[in-house]
Amino acid sequence: YAGRERVEFNVLLKVDCGYHRCGINPDSMNAMRVAEAIAREPDLNFLGILTHAGHAYNAYDVEEIRHIARREQEVMVEFSKRLRDHGIEVETVSIGSTPTMALTESMMKDITEIRPGNYVFYDWTQVKLGSCVIDDCALTVLSSVVGQYEHHTVIDAGATALSKDLGATHITRGDGFGQIYLGYESGDLLDASILSLSQEHGKVRMRSSRKNRTMRPGDLLRILPNHSCLTANLHDHYYVVREGTVVDKWRVRHERSVQ
């Protein structure tokens, strides 16, 4: 295609820095061969390398994430040096996952780009991982209480409002499908669990059963989602709130990202 249309494609080679989802193993024989093949191809423009340290989401503590963050940079800087030693020009050395970027204290000089995504909003998963504190979280879902029963409360936020992401389940088991703010400004959470989600309903249970009765149909609850990326993807607009007042409404997109 490139040849026929005389289009030049810019190419970044994806490197596996330990996540083992995608990308080339930089220590394999293949890694250098593939980079050389791209660099040699006249219609391809070898820009450099990129990686995503997604395994940071599986870490048990901040120290483990810091270790992954250091390796993310080391793997990429070492590989870029080897490529340059082979005469391949490497303009871009791109890294980034929200947990590693949030906990990185210094950037090695050869890193040219970072690509954390979740950090624009953060979420409960990042709080549990230690990437941020609750005050840093900027995306919430406003939901109404639609039913009050003896042992549970029903809200009108279900899987179509929050997504069914359970977060980093190895460290959040039992945390449910989102956290409910008691006071958003104070960052205090209600001692309750969003037990289950069906399509349009959420089932909430207070951990202290007496308090369950304090919620009334019509009450508005502000929910901190487990995964802001998937939650944001379910909505067409963001309501922009400043000091408790809606100051703007932003349209997210005209067409869904997935066609």
Next chain:
Amino acid sequence: YAGRERVEFNVLLKVDCGYHRCGINPDSMNAMRVAEAIAREPDLNFLGILTHAGHAYNAYDVEEIRHIARREQEVMVEFSKRLRDHGIEVETVSIGSTPTMALTESMMKDITEIRPGNYVFYDWTQVKLGSCVIDDCALTVLSSVVGQYEHHTVIDAGATALSKDLGATHITRGDGFGQIYLGYESGDLLDASILSLSQEHGKVRMRSSRKNRTMRPGDLLRILPNHSCLTANLHDHYYVVREGTVVDKWRVRHERSVQ
């Protein structure tokens, strides 16, 4: 509001037929009182009762679903009779969940409406529950292989294409995030599991490791989702396929259902 604007609201009373998510317990003292209060209110028009037997999704076999389906009808017909005996007119007696409606062989004469939703597409969850067979499933996600590794294959369908719904996990544990068709027309499935989903990536593992190598980047895979409702909700268009050919493209909506 109704009083001031002289608007009459039609009201259906939601009944809990055993799901215990929403609705009034028809055997409680409250049930009759609430119905009477609505019927008495001049601005409210008591239309009747409705229920959703969502607990059918938690059943272990077809017999259990049939039992729930019978109870769903009995509870509603009995309650509608008691309401009528109290002088309350009941026009609508509405039931419906896809598993119960798929397995109901006869409808009691007082049932006036059924509201199954998932049945327009069905999905893997319904297959496992016994509501349908694979041939009945009408919604699939077309995905490309984007990476082929020693122990897994990466596809470009992630949580934004399939949703993170795990289906009826009490009977599908280990089934993963969707099933891959080997032949759509034959209804044969690939002996593979969609192990994990990140935002835009799916990780597939063949159950027989040798076969993993038969997939190549660029190959198109047709995926039967666990939950067609949540999957459909992630897309703007349906491509309508007849005998292997795309014959139409339907726009689902202009605005997202959740604002």
